Amino acid sequence: MTQLNLTVNLEDLKDQLMNAELDSVLKSSLILILNQVMEQERDDHLNASWYERTEGRSDYRNGYYERDFLISIGKIKLKVPRTRSGKFSTSVFEKYQRIDQAFVLSMMEMVVNGVSSRNVTKIIEQLCGESVSKSLVSNITKNLDPVVNEWANRPLNVMYYKYLFVDAMYIKVREHQRVVSKAVYIAMGINDQNKREIIGLRVDHSESKASWTKFFDMLKSRGLQSPKMIISDAHEGLKKAIQGSFIGASWQRCTFHFKRNIYDSMPKKNSSDAKHLLLRIFDAATPEEARVLKNVFIETYESQKAYQKAISILDDGFEDAIQYMNEPYSYHQKLRTTNNLERLNSEIRRRERVIRIFPNTQSAFRLIGAVLMDHDKALDSGNRKYLY
Structure with a gap:
């Protein structure tokens, strides 16, 4: 229950703050919420509330330490709870670090490449608290790109995906001094355990049979076997690519x-x-x-x-x-x-609306990949299954 409250409150506040001035009152509200979430996490870890005596207690409180936390709405200072044994660790920082780092990086690249608006520049200054240099962007990129690339290219031959959902959405990318439309190809599979996984991501030119075939070839090169059924819309290029790439699989029109x-x-x-x-x-x-x-x-x-x-x-x-x-x-x-992917597309679109135009294809792949990684972890967690 603690994790659910964290997700709802933080995402709602992000939407409000990205469209408003980052004043101290709103930041203070976010600090109160995150501090409360961490406090509840510690209570759950201890199996005991304040001043509660119980035989099931696993540890004892040991005050707090302060820590700065840089997320996409700015830098805030949090009070992180401690325990005597030191075994307690909050999930707040780990859960949002990758996705917010990608968000900040993509916006910083706009400033570096000289393609951002005056309003975006102001946001970057508030996010970072200082001017942005190319070396700073480069250092963050080196840390983030391998993580996203490893996830996006992981082997698919360790699991059979019997159902495959595929869809594409469009974004704007700056390319050779021009703003062009690019297609983001996404694939979600349902495995033998009846759980969902996001198994494919590619940023390419507009939808066509050739582009969809390249996307499917990439999935097969990673070990994807022909699924039992593929669910998609009725785009002509996609239909032809499915017929040529997955012989024997049935096609379900959305x-x-x-x-x-x-x-x-x-x-x-x-x-x-x-x-x-x-x-x-x-x-x-x-x-x-x-x-x-x-x-x-x-x-x-x-x-x-x-x-x-x-x-x-x-x-x-x-x-x-x-x-x-x-x-x-x-x-x-x-x-x-394909409602599964429609909801996923809206999650990507929510962040893409703030950026508006990606400075290059790699920046788009990085941010969208980080969003998908974060979403993938939340799909059918634990013993929960998508199909029963």
Whole structure:
């Protein structure tokens, strides 16, 4: 419970502070929260609250020491609890160090490369408390890049990933004095233990069959075996790359995007009954039941001109959109969409919005990789599974 409170409070405060002046009142609020979290961590470690006498006590309190903590909203001074044995260690510093270091580094590079706005420059001065030099950026990069690269290139042949989610999002990167759009390719797998892992990251040019094929080749070079099913949207280049790279794997078209395409082609008014029938199709337990409901939909609306396009879209993409129904029924809801990656993309976008334009591709890879590493650790931790 302590860790959950830390995540919610810290992330909410980051959002507020990155869009506000870093005044002492707001910093003080963050200090109070983090100090309270560390205090609770020590209580949990001791198995005893203040002045509580219990046979389960594992250690005793031994005051505090002060420590400076530099995170993406600035430098703060925290009171770190101690115990007599010295065995207690808080998770506050370790949990946010890598991701905030990447965030600060990417923003500093903007200043170094002369591409940041006046407002970003002010933030950097507040973050670091001094002018930024290229050597400082270089030193941080040397420490962070190997960690992100090792994670992004780790072997994948130690585990079989039976389901694979893939998606791409777009960012802006400065390249040869021009601002260009780059695609960020991300892959998430579900392994034999029914747990999720982020297994792929690549920053490349816009989506195409060739670019997606290079991404899949990279995954296979690290040992990825052909999965049982791949879930994605219906981008033509992606579809062709999947067919060529993973022969024998079924392709599940994201039903969220598919249904939205059908909805958009329906009449704006008086279509609630048709939408309800469409939902029933994808809530079916078996492919056979879904096909019966699909035929009912077509027979009901084929005489109405306003529904001709919707029927055509449904008919063309139907079989690709019900592949999840061949898997255990309890898996259906989690295998039929790419919502997993949509939430992950929004986490990346939250930080990318502050940076706006990355100074180079490596800076983008570094920050996004650090975000994904942090998110990957939180996925299905302990005995928790994604699929049951």
